[in-house]
Amino acid sequence: MSVTLSSKSGEVGEDSVNLMASDSRPKYGWRSHISVWWIGAAAVCLGFLLLILILVVVAHNSKALGHQDSKCANVIYSLTADRDTLRDERDQLKLKSINLTEEMELLQTRYNAVAVSRDTLQEEVNRLNLSRRDEPCHEGWKSFGGKCYYYSPSGNTKNWESSRKDCKERGADLVVITTKEELGFVIQTYDTIWIGLSDRDQESKWKWVDGTIDLLSNEFWEVGEPNNHDSNEDCAEVVRSKRKFNDVRCDKRLSWACEK
Structure with a gap:
């Protein structure tokens, strides 16, 4: 069970x-x-x-x-x-730049040609002066290179314009210097002397009294001249000690030299 x-x-x-x-x-x-x-x-x-x-x-x-x-x-x-x-x-x-260089070279060539022509003409003038029959200069005048020169009396000074007037009254004009030989002859008499060079007609354009432009400035001007120091130096003098040109006021009183 x-x-x-x-x-x-x-x-x-x-x-x-x-x-x-x-x-x-x-x-x-x-x-x-x-x-x-x-x-x-x-x-x-x-x-x-x-x-x-x-x-x-x-x-x-x-x-x-x-x-x-x-x-x-x-x-x-x-x-x-x-x-x-x-x-x-x-x-x-x-x-x-290329164009400017070419223009500069062309201008330099023209300048050289003008310089050569100037020198040739100057030599011809000098030759003609030397070959020209020497004529006696008037009393009180000095002969050099076929031309006659007159120097103001010692102690007698005038301004540039009056000096030029005196030269014209003598049938001449203030001296025009074209050669170093002529420069040496002109400066024999006085320490400083007026010459026939000025820029009275046009500033910085120096011109001789015979109308020719100053082409020999690099040879004859003092270093740094002309400088128009007082903004009114328009006439040129020659300083014997330096054998160079210098710009001064035209109303300065100096001796002078005439040429004919």
Whole structure:
């Protein structure tokens, strides 16, 4: 009796176990499936969000890079234009420099030709003066190089205009110096003396009383002269100690030399 109960009891126990097992499986299985589904959905959403974020970043960077490339292109274009402009200006300056150099060389050639012509003419004048039959100078006049010279009396001084007037009254004019030899002859008498050179008609354009332009200034003027020191030095004197010309005021009183 007890065995039977035991046996039944065992059967009941086995069924109970099977029933409990059968009941417990569905209870926990559907929850597990739901959790997996949510995790998958969340992963998919995160993937989409990450993809969208990546696309936004890429688009932004592409736009920034495009803007930067456009800005760089503008800078390069501007620099290129500036370079071309500077290159054109350089070429124009080179051309102007070449033209100026050619003009300078042409002017130098003309100057040299004029200087040669001047020297030739001067030599011819000197030759004619020497070959000219010497005529006796009037009393009180000195002869040199075929010309006659008069010197003002010692102690007698006049301004430039009055000195020239005296020469004209004697049928002459203030001395015109054309050679170093003539300069050496003229300065033998006085320490300083008026000569027939001035720029009274036009400032800085020195002209002799016979109308010729002073072409020997580099040879005969003192260094730094004429300088128009007091803005009114329009007449020329000769200083014996320096054997050079100097510009002074025309109202200065000096000895003078006439020539005819």
